[in-house]
Amino acid sequence: MNPPKPVIPRELANRDVEEALAHYLSEGAIQAANGFIDALEKAYGQIGRNPRIGSPRWAHELAIPQLRSWALTSYPQLIFYIERDEHIDVIRVLHGHRDIPVWLQSEKDG
Numbered sequence: 001m002n003p004p005k006p007v008i009p010r011e012l013a014n015r016d017v018e019e020a021l022a023h024y025l026s027e028g029a030i031q032a033a034n035g036f037i038d039a040l041e042k043a044y045g046q047i048g049r050n051p052r053i054g055s056p057r058w059a060h061e062l063a064i065p066q067l068r069s070w071a072l073t074s075y076p077q078l079i080f081y082i083e084r085d086e087h088i089d090v091i092r093v094l095h096g097h098r099d100i101p102v103w104l105q106s107e108k109d110g
Contacts, residue, residue: 004048005083005086006087007045007087010090010091013080013093016077016092020036020095036072039072039074039075040079040093051068053070055070056068057069069081080093
């Protein structure tokens with residue numbers, strides 16, 4: 001079995017996480033904010049151990065090769081990532097009800 005790959009979020013992914021946390025905290029949902037972080041850390045661990053676990057659906061829809069997504073347990077966010085040779089590149093962490101193609105279009109163009 002291969003060792004887990006490090007999961008490295010991009011700046012935009014970190015900003016997405018900070019915005020989600022700010023939302024939970026603004027609602028006074030401290031327990032939800034803590035649970036969100038726990039779910040995110042667990043998901044990052046799963047992705048690092050098994051990068052192909054995520055769905056390739058958005059890779060096909062957006063023509064972004066190797067893009068995968070993984071849903072957080074009990075939270076509406078999706079982690080969008082690409083497996084690289086040495087690490088997992090987390091592109092975004094988006095709420096599943098957002099217009100995903102619009103939010104990820106800059107990654108395709110960039």
